Amino acid sequence: MDQELLEKVMNQVKAELGTNAAVPAAETQTKGDATGIxxxxxxxxxxxxxxxxxxGLVIASVDPMLKDSMNLGKFRSIGIIGGRTGAGPQIMAVxxxxxxxxxxxxxxxxxxxxxxxAGHGSLIIIGAEDVSDARRAVETALQVLPKxxxxxxxxxxxxxxFQYSARASYCLEKALGAKFGKAFGMTCAGPAAIGVxxxxxxxxxxxxxxVGYSSPGNGGTxxxxxxxxxxxxxxxxxxxxxxxxxxxxxxxxxxLGEKPKSTTTPYI
Amino acid sequence: MDQELLEKVMNQVKAELGTNAAVPAAETQTKGDATGIxxxxxxxxxxxxxxxxxxGLVIASVDPMLKDSMNLGKFRSIGIIGGRTGAGPQIMAVxxxxxxxxxxxxxxxxxxxxxxxAGHGSLIIIGAEDVSDARRAVETALQVLPKxxxxxxxxxxxxxxFQYSARASYCLEKALGAKFGKAFGMTCAGPAAIGVxxxxxxxxxxxxxxVGYSSPGNGGTxxxxxxxxxxxxxxxxxxxxxxxxxxxxxxxxxxLGEKPKSTTTPYI
Amino acid sequence: MDQELLEKVMNQVKAELGTNAAVPAAETQTKGDATGIxxxxxxxxxxxxxxxxxxGLVIASVDPMLKDSMNLGKFRSIGIIGGRTGAGPQIMAVxxxxxxxxxxxxxxxxxxxxxxxAGHGSLIIIGAEDVSDARRAVETALQVLPKxxxxxxxxxxxxxxFQYSARASYCLEKALGAKFGKAFGMTCAGPAAIGVxxxxxxxxxxxxxxVGYSSPGNGGTxxxxxxxxxxxxxxxxxxxxxxxxxxxxxxxxxxLGEKPKSTTTPYI
Numbered sequence: 152m153d154q155e156l157l158e159k160v161m162n163q164v165k166a167e168l169g170t171n172a173a174v175p176a177a178e179t180q181t182k183g184d185a186t187g188i189x190x191x192x193x194x195x196x197x198x199x200x201x202x203x204x205x206x207g208l209v210i211a212s213v214d215p216m217l218k219d220s221m222n223l224g225k226f227r228s229i230g231i232i233g234g235r236t237g238a239g240p241q242i243m244a245v246x247x248x249x250x251x252x253x254x255x256x257x258x259x260x261x262x263x264x265x266x267x268x269a270g271h272g273s274l275i276i277i278g279a280e281d282v283s284d285a286r287r288a289v290e291t292a293l294q295v296l297p298k299x300x301x302x303x304x305x306x307x308x309x310x311x312x313f314q315y316s317a318r319a320s321y322c323l324e325k326a327l328g329a330k331f332g333k334a335f336g337m338t339c340a341g342p343a344a345i346g347v348x349x350x351x352x353x354x355x356x357x358x359x360x361x362v363g364y365s366s367p368g369n370g371g372t373x374x375x376x377x378x379x380x381x382x383x384x385x386x387x388x389x390x391x392x393x394x395x396x397x398x399x400x401x402x403x404x405x406x407l408g409e410k411p412k413s414t415t416t417p418y419i
Numbered sequence: 420m421d422q423e424l425l426e427k428v429m430n431q432v433k434a435e436l437g438t439n440a441a442v443p444a445a446e447t448q449t450k451g452d453a454t455g456i457x458x459x460x461x462x463x464x465x466x467x468x469x470x471x472x473x474x475g476l477v478i479a480s481v482d483p484m485l486k487d488s489m490n491l492g493k494f495r496s497i498g499i500i501g502g503r504t505g506a507g508p509q510i511m512a513v514x515x516x517x518x519x520x521x522x523x524x525x526x527x528x529x530x531x532x533x534x535x536x537a538g539h540g541s542l543i544i545i546g547a548e549d550v551s552d553a554r555r556a557v558e559t560a561l562q563v564l565p566k567x568x569x570x571x572x573x574x575x576x577x578x579x580x581f582q583y584s585a586r587a588s589y590c591l592e593k594a595l596g597a598k599f600g601k602a603f604g605m606t607c608a609g610p611a612a613i614g615v616x617x618x619x620x621x622x623x624x625x626x627x628x629x630v631g632y633s634s635p636g637n638g639g640t641x642x643x644x645x646x647x648x649x650x651x652x653x654x655x656x657x658x659x660x661x662x663x664x665x666x667x668x669x670x671x672x673x674x675l676g677e678k679p680k681s682t683t684t685p686y687i
Numbered sequence: 688m689d690q691e692l693l694e695k696v697m698n699q700v701k702a703e704l705g706t707n708a709a710v711p712a713a714e715t716q717t718k719g720d721a722t723g724i725x726x727x728x729x730x731x732x733x734x735x736x737x738x739x740x741x742x743g744l745v746i747a748s749v750d751p752m753l754k755d756s757m758n759l760g761k762f763r764s765i766g767i768i769g770g771r772t773g774a775g776p777q778i779m780a781v782x783x784x785x786x787x788x789x790x791x792x793x794x795x796x797x798x799x800x801x802x803x804x805a806g807h808g809s810l811i812i813i814g815a816e817d818v819s820d821a822r823r824a825v826e827t828a829l830q831v832l833p834k835x836x837x838x839x840x841x842x843x844x845x846x847x848x849f850q851y852s853a854r855a856s857y858c859l860e861k862a863l864g865a866k867f868g869k870a871f872g873m874t875c876a877g878p879a880a881i882g883v884x885x886x887x888x889x890x891x892x893x894x895x896x897x898v899g900y901s902s903p904g905n906g907g908t909x910x911x912x913x914x915x916x917x918x919x920x921x922x923x924x925x926x927x928x929x930x931x932x933x934x935x936x937x938x939x940x941x942x943l944g945e946k947p948k949s950t951t952t953p954y955i
Contacts, residue, residue: 192670192671192673192674193670194667194670194671196616196667196671197670197671197674200674200675204576204577204610204675204676205610206610206612206613206671206674206675207612208612208613208615208616208671210615210616210619213619214619214622214623216622216629217618217619217622217629217632217648220629220632221615221632221634222637231612231615231616232612233610233611233612233613233644234610234612235537235576235577235609235610235644258636258637260611260634260635260636260637261635261636261642262537262609262611262635262636262640262642262643262644262645263531263642263643263644263799263910264537264610264643264644266535266536266537266803267534267535267802267803268802269771269798269800269808272537272610272611272635272644274610274611274612274615274634274635274636274644274646276615308740308771309740309771341771341798342740342741342742342769342770342771342800342808342810343769343796343798343808343810344742344743344744344767344768344769344770344810345742345744345769347744347746347757347767347810347812348732348744348746348767350753351746351749351750351753354750354752354753355750361752361753361756364753364756364757366796366810367796367797367798367808367810367909368794368796368797368798368810368909369758369794369796372798373635373636373642374531374642374797374798374799374909374910375798375799375800376769376771376798376799376800376808376810377798378810380753399730399732402728402729402730402733403728403730403732403733403742403744405728406728406733406736406742407736407740407742408740460938460939460941460942461938462935462938462939464884464935464939465938465939465942468942468943472844472845472878472943472944473878474878474880474881474939474942474943475880476880476881476883476884476939478883478884478887481887482887482890482891484890484897485886485887485890485897485900485916488897488900489883489900489902490905499880499883499884500880501878501879501880501881501912502878502880503805503844503845503877503878503912526904526905528879528902528903528904528905529903529904529910530805530877530879530903530904530908530910530911530912530913531799531910531911531912532805532878532911532912534803534804535802535803540805540878540879540903540912542878542879542880542883542902542903542904542912542914544883641903641904641910642799642910
């Protein structure tokens with residue numbers, strides 16, 4: 152009977168305190184199905200949701216009064232992807248999506264967010280001639296997004312993020328300075344002090360070319376508590392640099408708290 | 420007996436975990452009485468507190484050494500209103516307060532805050548010839564503040580904010596670019612992606628004039644995870660635009676979590 | 688039996704919800720020993736950890752590819768100190784450390800952080816001819832850091848921070864504009880409204896010279912919800928100004944929540 156009562160109490164506690172009370176800032180949830188896409192909202196603009204409180208939306212024809220404020224250029228049909236937690240995963244997912252569809256990147260903005268964590272959220276706008284292309288791109292990005300949370304590791308003290316692409320496309324080029332068509336790697340940690348050591352570890356581990364170094368107060372971040380290194384190069388070298396940083400990052404962030412855990416499943 | 424034990428356990432759990440463990444970021448508390456004004460602090464500068472961890476203060480005569488740092492211009496008597504959660508509600512409340520008192524807006528600053536939420540806090544400074552005028556303005560703003568949290572809706576994933584004024588005054592003009600004396604409306608959502616659709620919905624719903632479009636990285640916000648649209652126009656049109664956006668906003672934010680709830684009671 | 692079951696349930700609840708659910712944002716933890724230094728990580732870069740999720744690191748020879756991105760100037764050996772919560776305490780601790788060692792301040796950056804709180808985190812980089820000097824400086828800073836959290840007071844609504852140095856050195860000069868070799872004081876509060884009154888209180892309490900006034904939107908902060916006043920002068924006057932502000936700050940922040948508590952033990 153004790154066991155039964157214990158379960159009853161636990162259910163009551165979870166219901167009253169909210170199910171996410173114990174979820175670290177770096178982790179996230181989705182109400183969607185296995186593909187990460189939830190479609191029961193009844194608005195034509197709605198495409199779906201995914202990890203990191205990410206929502207995917209489309210507008211078939213943006214009102215002319217907003218076109219200039221939003222710097223949409225020639226496009227009126229847009230896709231919108233944005234979340235509370237994560238800029239890197241969404242940028243990677245949209246990079247895949249623009250490769251696979253007839254769309255272009257209009258803008259990538261990085262709010263200071265992660266729901267109390269050390270990093271960014273995201274707002275990415277995609278342009279298309281036809282709204283069906285925008286919708287397909289947004290769907291693709293939402294579907295692939297969980298993969299790119301795989302090398303986001305977190306504990307109570309902060310987070311680590313690593314990304315790797317064998318061939319960078321337009322979104323990585325625009326948002327992070329990647330060399331188009333070449334392999335791309337990223338190391339990131341918050342608190343930022345750890346990110347400094349990861350950057351040094353990555354460039355010492357293999358022959359890569361630095362395309363961006365971002366820090367809290369000297370540009371590249373929105374005052375997030377992160378140091379981010381972006382680099383291009385041959386795929387073998389880029390991957391080796393990222394992998395070396397993953398090993399070091401887990402040890403250093405682990406010194407401040409529990410062993411850092413992947414948000415989904417590591418892919419690098 | 421199970422029921423009795425269950426209650427005992429729940430009380431213990433709440434006591435140990437703190438009563439606010441289940442309070443969404445967009446919600447807020449006050450220790451004040453029904454008017455929202457708490458006066459038992461014993462400092463002449465103190466006026467009261469209200470929702471959003473908002474405090475109201477006055478300084479009868481700011482020290483000359485600070486006057487220039489603070490850009491007070493001709494004023495030495497100031498009223499100060501600032502909170503952790505909410506910039507829109509405080510701006511609306513102070514707009515009412517300056518209409519009703521012999522005071523002027525000196526500055527409106529928007530910290531990146533909301534205690535882990537997606538939006539801003541606020542710091543508003545009011546100037547007056549006489550400290551009694553400043554105090555009256557601060558009291559007025561604190562009293563009316565809960566009303567303007569009425570169309571702030573939140574869930575675990577983010578928040579929506581809507582404001583409407585039949586006749587904008589100096590605070591809305593200075594802080595948000597409203598046309599003085601005309602009706603003013605605002606739509607806002609975090610994550611910012613939802614705010615893009617709300618902006619488009621509002622301008623399509625009625626004939627209004629856009630006076631401001633703010634986004635995380637392109638100005639108008641302090642890197643908050645919000646897109647904010649401000650518009651002026653005839654009162655019927657402005658209200659219609661805001662109302663259309665409320666319907667859409669609740670559906671879209673609801674796709675990321677629970678049904679969004681008003682912080683107090685909707686007024687629009 | 689009820690009592691036994693109650694404990695069992697509480698343990699289960701704590702395990703499932705995480706032990707930090709009830710820890711206010713302003714409080715912090717360390718896994719380190721009494722000196723605040725944890726050394727069991729197995730990386731030569733690692734020095735230790737301390738309060739505020741602060742980590743201390745060294746790099747014996749920064750890779751040439753990063754030297755320019757990081758603006759290291761003539762240095763290749765660096766010490767790194769950074770945390771999620773607190774910029775003032777880390778700046779004070781590093782100020783002590785550079786006095787005691789053969790090192791120089793390279794940069795001080797202030798992310799918008801404190802894990803959902805109203806203030807900053809920190810990233811401080813120290814240069815040295817020899818990595819053993821950098822390591823000694825980082826160790827010194829980590830050891831003294833808990834002292835400088837002594838006059839950081841917090842409750843659910845926000846925080847207060849006060850610092851005092853009898854003789855400011857290079858870190859206080861570079862980061863906060865202190866006059867080198869003179870006494871230095873700082874008052875700070877979030878929500879920022881309280882910080883305005885503390886600034887006025889401090890300059891009225893004693894004859895000090897203002898060297899910096901920072902606010903959320905007008906410079907000196909990274910959009911944190913704080914007003915910060917920095918001042919130099921004779922040690923008696925500076926201390927008197929700080930002490931007057933402490934009394935007022937506790938009353939005002941206390942009006943928004945519980946009595947503000949020191950993070951460690953007050954030293955001023």
